[in-house]
Amino acid sequence: MQTVILIIISLLIIPVLAAFIKKVKALLTGKQGPPLLIKYYTLVKLFAKGSVYSTSTTFIFRFMPVVALAAPLMALLFLPLAGAPALLSFAGDAILIFYLLGLARFFTVCAALDTASPFEGMGASREAFFSVLSEATLFMVLVLFYRINGSLSFSSYFQGNNPINLWSAEGTLLLLVVAALFMVLLAENARVPVDDPATHLELTMIHEVMILDHSGPDLALIELGAWTKLYFYAAFIANIMTPIYPGKPWATALVFLLIIVFIYFAVGLVESITARSKMNLVPKFILTSFSFAFFATILTMELTR
């Protein structure tokens, strides 16, 4: 029951949180910023429009928006929220979750290539390259979790006798994981310093450029998918960071949501105080997150011996 309520709350606040980053950025640069409901207005606007399809595109192009939304939503259902069990789970679902996100990416890349636009091809190439590197980090994190927790399921990561939690005995190690996952969050969700979500310059884009040809409801689905993915990563990190208050699930849930808001704030803060990296430094950035996760894994060898 708690999980269902939390999922509903999550779905409702996903667009608000996406707008919250914009608000943080605006306030930090001395502007007023858009209203927090701006993304809802955007969705209404986009859904009221029609979509335009280039004659060179095939069904892949039309199919992509659905996958781009469905896959992250599905992944969200496998994620336990605030210590409550996930709606769906089975042994090994951790692998499935990351491949669900990979599926969405696969279709995004295919749809980008489908348009035959030189920009979109360039964006697809960058996305494919950088996400391979992020996956290395994610799977290294899974290796670490397996060593700590002995399972490959998200539900058992954050529940039971030996939860993966910043406030537990192995918590110090998880600081490295939190840092690594935050870097992956930035890389995977087209945030500064990897990508600039606010730019209009096609040649510098990674994620945005792949959806340049999508319009109307299609674009709305893609945007919604992107915000859900960002929320997924934020919730994943928040799960690690949230202290569990036994017998007080709603206190845990509240702290969980506050931590999520804090993570979004951190994204906005990072975007306000750093410039975007040069494109050829992005792999170094992502591989730094890998080295964090790797280092943490090596340390567990000492601790769990």
Next chain:
Amino acid sequence: MDKLLPVANGCMLPRKEIPVLDFTLFRDELLAFAENGGYIVQFFAFTENTRLKALAVLRKDTNLYAVSCLLPDEYQALTAENSKFHLFEREIAEQYGVRPLNHPWLKPVRYHANQRGCQDIFGNDYKEDIPGNYDYFRVEGEQIHEVGVGPVHAGIIEPGHFRFQCIGEIVLHLEIQLGYQHRGVEKLLTSFPFKRLPIVVEGIAGDTAMANSISYAQAVEALSLCHDADTTARTLRTAALELERLACHVGDLGALSGDVAFNPPAAYYGRLRGEFLNLLVILSGNRFGRGLIRPGGVTMPLDEKNAALIVAKIQEVRPEIIQVADLLFTAHTVLSRFEACGRVDRDTAIALGLVGVAGRASGINYDARVDFPTEKSGDFAPCKHIRQKGGVYSRAWVRYEEILHSLDQVEKLVSAANLGKTITPNPVENLVPDAFVVTLNEAWRGELSHCVLTDAEGRIARYKIKDPSFHNWTGLAMALRNEQISDFPLNNKSFNLSYCGFDL
């Protein structure tokens, strides 16, 4: 060199005094001049009694020279031996249907039929809307890919086509094709009545309205003899030009910051740019200074109250600009983007004849305000530059130094102005017949030059405008070589060249 006639900036000269050389001699003279550290200010063709002539205005150090020749229908291209002539020869070929033989890259500059009504040398049918019956430079190879950007862009910018030859993320070659905004300004200026010309001139390039107006006003003042602007008018015109420079440079620093996704300076400089546009409103009643400068003076006097307002505002924004620059130029993430990015070394810059901010950033210390002073710019202390390595960082830093320099100049100009006493000029009626004048001014992008030839009746026979961008677009193409394609927008912004000033 003794074949060239020394001329002065903004001084009228009878046309018959300009030496007319045999073409072979003319070619040799120009090539030797360009080879020995000289630069091309103007090089264009015109018709005189149905004969086609070419006129060149050259500069070396602080001297200006003019020379002309009879232009044959076909000739050996000068560009083949010196790249400074590259676009000038293409322009002549397009405007007058003359074929430069062995020109390494003979393509239209703007896409329009030639003015003599003769056979088009490019084989274009100008009834077709789509510009481009021409090839782009291509690199062949399995891993080579071509990216075409524009002429319609995602942002609100002017139209231009950029063709990249890339290997992966690295740009091997960039070719820039403009001309999408060709309005025929030079033709309009010879066909419209005098009363309308200042308005046409202000519209050549909206962000360079002041520099173009001043160049035009100086040319007409020289050609009409009786019209001479008084000291107050000259002071106000110089102040307007510097305010235009301030607004554009401040806006550029903000945009550079925005292009690397560093938001705070982008926001602050965006607001500060507005402050300078508002100062132009105080000066002229228009945010871009339109309507202020007319041949013979200025249309609006500046009273003491408004002068005090301008000085107070300058003093208010100076510390703000310095603080934001401190934020921008000390952020290591910004520096890692700016430094060693898009370098145009000094030799390349000299070979291309870069001018203005881009030229100074590459180590060419040429500033028309210092070398060919006009109006009140002769009173300025020259602006010193410490970073001249030719990259994005240098171009940003040169802008910053010029901002501080211009702030001081405007403050001095406005407080020293003999305010309130200036005569609103009467419209010009007629010009000296058979005369020639060339004017040079330092627009915010660099050297802007207008050249006017009058006919036997005192009408304008040929009006030639050369925007600094005419020299500098090639510099951008060179800056991009072996850079990452994702750094193109940043480089483009660091040059921030004019499309409509180029397209005319």
